[in-house]
């Protein structure tokens with residue numbers, strides 16, 4: 001078993017242990033901490049002033065460590081690392097050997113070199129012991145000063161105030177919290193602190209601590225003094241990297257073990273995490289980045305995953321515990337960034353809010369909130385997620401809440417998070433409708449809260465919140481399709497297949513009730529197509545409108561035309577045809593993000609005429625309208641590119657032609673790159689293939705859209721044939737088991753066992769269905785035919801493409817305008 | 829056979845909208861009459877016919893005839909293709925939002941010919 005030794009038993013050390021246990025790491029773990037007790041919550045250290053109850057701060061008991069097989073050593077300080085023999089020695093000469101060493105030694109308070117800092121009455125604020133000493137001393141004193149007017153200093157000041165001491169804050173800079181607040185903000189905070197009874201001294205440099213053995217006051221360089229009996233130094237932190245020098249670990253200029261994005265020091269068997277790690281010259285004095293670092297290390301130790309990297313962290317903060325709301329996020333100053341600030345300041349109410357808006361008015365760059373930080377969560381989310389601003393950003397701070405809708409895991413979303421921006425519905429509103437009004441389905445939520453009734457873009461998130469909340473309430477979730485079918489998609493899949501059902505009506509008669517609706521009809525249509533790959537136009541009216549008319553509907557009721565251009569490769573002759581057709585029918589043309597050409601603005605009546613021309617020139621449907629294979633993007637690959645390893649274009653064309661017309665729960669996209677430079681962005685696709693020296697790597701489950709995901713490696717260095725057979729299996733398994741309108745990425749994420757399970761099913765054939773999946777795929781491929789070809793050759797079908805049934809006229813309400821030499825629909 | 833609703837007394841003229849075969853099973857078609865676009869639906873699963881204005885009040889799109897038919901409980905409805913707002917085919921009421929109610933018309937079938945009972949909005 002791998003031996004892991006963790007030095008330090010602070011917050012990040014504990015989090016790492018927790019993650020290693022969670023991820024079931026096959027390792028024997030030893031934690032050595034210098035403090036007398038197991039890890040505790042330093043962030044809420046000040047709470048100790050209230051009741052001196054250390055248990056409340058505890059993160060885990062000794063029993064937790066032993067129950068999870070972790071050896072915990074306390075009150076022992078590691079004094080040496082022997083890299084050659086791979087062991088550490090502690091101050092009492094015990095040695096512990098390791099395969100991997102993790103340094104989580106945190107930091108200590110930075111004590112500036114001021115004359116007299118060693119006098120009695122001078123304290124730092126870092127550990128429970130520090131607090132106990134301060135409290136004991138404070139009982140005999142009547143006044144205290146805090147050196148440093150930053151985040152921690154103000155917290156210490158509040159603590160001193162709570163000890164009934166006359167309290168002063170001494171800050172060198174001309175304002176409080178100089179790193180988080182601007183002048184106006186600092187000024188307001190100052191008056192608020194003064195209201196609380198804290199004296200604020202700004203622009204003061206301390207020349208010495210006065211007194212003999214015991215301090216009696218502070219002398220400042222401007223000649224003034226302050227009589228005070230105790231001093232709490234809170235002037236910054238100093239990473240505890242003492243162990244590094246002798247061991248030959250690289251240290252950063254401003255202290256801390258230098259680490260890369262995998263948290264490795266210059267010795268790859270030694271990691272550093274938390275406040276002692278210096279990543280890109282940055283020390284993070286907050287817990288959240290430390291926890292992220294712990295995740296990076298845990299992934300490597302438990303799963304040998306080197307893909308998850310530490311990529312820096314946002315330093316936004318909301319100050320707690322001082323009786324004044326203070327928050328800053330993003331870049332609060334934008335000193336060298338072009339921006340336009342919006343601010344409101346209400347001295348009377350003691351409120352100051354500032355937002356920094358990007359020059360184009362679209363993004364939030366940062367901001368400051370004092371006096372009222374209720375909107376911090378939402379604004380912070382907007383900033384973090386790079387969300388678009390409402391038309392009048394001032395509404396965000398004036399009224400209190402604006403338009404949001406973050407794209408992160410719903411559990412992490414605060415209740416105030418705006419989920420539906422059209423209807424201004426928060427996560428809290430949705431949860432409330434579930435918990436208090438007993439709503440259990442999406443339609444109920446739509447009715448009760450109106451969420452998702454606008455653009456509908458938030459519905460996936462509303463659904464996740466619904467599931468999440470129901471799950472927390474202990475309900476089991478059966479995702480029945482709708483009121484007409486009390487079955488899940490997977491159950492319907494089996495019913496259709498086993499009973500050889502070929503039409504919606506047949507299925508409804510046997511297993512449903514009512515007359516269907518806009519939810520079950522397209523879902524069943526997709527299932528029927530996925531199972532039989534029959535011509536979808538045979539049952540046109542159960543198809544979503546795009547499938548019904550084999551084109552994407554646009555504003556104004558026109559449609560777009562996207563011919564298939566496999567792998568993005570096209571001959572000049574075909575390009576000319578596209579140009580001619582576009583010209584003749586006055587279609588707006590655009591190169592799409594999928595390496596093909598979209599022709600927009602076709603009237604319903606013209607659709608068959610346009611396709612007739614394209615099909616005669618050898619084009620086929622590109623299925624841009626279907627929940628089906630879209631494009632397989634390629635890079636130019638070995639035929640031209642000097643780095644290319646294999647023929648990526650050829651392979652992309654082969655794959656695109658293999659799966660064209662394949663109907664699936666949601667759309668499918670692929671990519672093939674000729675080498676690791678990845679010009680085809682294959683890992684952003686549902687499936688991606690990248691050439692290697694030895695063959696191809698196959699990645700699955702990538703996604704663009706609102707929640708981008710990189711595809712993960714399913715199999716490496718495999719042959720073309722293996723790529724195809726694994727892809728057949730993967731896609732068929734997805735088609736069989738996913739929810740309606742679920743892309744591969746969320747499907748893969750929700751599958752129990754994740755990618756490891758998929759590897760077992762697909763590569764090791766653990767379910768014994770590998771051959772069946774491949775056979776099912778063969779049937780679908782054999783049944784492929786171009787829908788548009790059939791449509792234009794069948795007069796009855798062709799006739800459906802008409803806006804009116806009693807005249808040949810186009811829609812007289814359709815309005816277009818011209819811009820940049822092309823035709824556009826007028827806005828709605 | 830007349831598929832009536834509360835507007836039947838107001839009918840000014842029965843417009844010939846075509847033959848039954850012009851209307852897809854469980855689907856709709858659109859006709860132009862006096863500059864007005866009328867969506868007519870052949871709800872074959874229920875064995876009923878309905879007609880409504882073609883304009884979706886949400887984004888003012890001439891589109892409802894291309895919508896999808898269904899039921900919510902006992903209520904027959906059509907879903908707009910754009911954002912799936914649904915409207916009762918019987919009363920024209922918006923079922924999943926707060927859009928304006930749409931106009932409905934009676935329909936009658938005589939020897940395979942479809943007539944829609946036109947009346948002007950007062």
Ligand code: SRM
Nearest residue numbers: 552560591592593594595596598624630703704705706743
């Ligand atoms: C035309 C195009 C934009 C362009 O001008 O380049 C486009 C246009 C549309 N996209 Fe897209 N997407 C286009 C490439 C993309 C890409 C880039 C790519 O494929 O490399 C993405 C991100 C990659 C991905 O899908 O993971 C993309 C992510 C989306 C999404 C979000 C999907 C998701 O999983 O979150 C939607 C919404 C949806 O499908 O539900 C969407 C939906 C749409 C729809 C179909 C919206 C709709 O239902 O009307 C747009 C109308 C197309 C039309 O009327 O013809 N489009 N869309 C691109 C057509 C590519 C093609 O040749 O087929």
Ligand SMILES: Cc1cc2nc3c(=O)[nH]c(=O)nc-3n(C[C@H](O)[C@H](O)[C@H](O)COP(=O)(O)OP(=O)(O)OC[C@H]3O[C@@H](n4cnc5c(N)ncnc54)[C@H](O)[C@@H]3O)c2cc1C
Nearest residue numbers: 008010011012033034042077078105106274275285286287
């Ligand atoms: C009063 C206070 C308030 C704070 N408020 C916030 C806040 O609001 N938000 C926020 O994000 N962060 C806050 N922080 C910072 C947060 O507590 C730290 O970021 C976090 O504790 C860092 O965790 P760590 O594990 O890296 O270091 P630590 O928690 O400091 O743990 C390091 C441990 O290693 C031990 N150690 C060091 N060297 C050795 C050695 N050689 N051998 C054995 N053991 C060793 C130390 O004794 C210590 O127990 C606050 C900190 C303080 C002091």
Ligand code: SF4
Nearest residue numbers: 635641644674675679
């Ligand atoms: S991915 Fe590699 S082979 Fe393909 S174009 Fe880029 S550099 Fe060339």
Ligand code: FES
Nearest residue numbers: 884886887908911
């Ligand atoms: S236009 Fe009809 S629902 Fe939006």
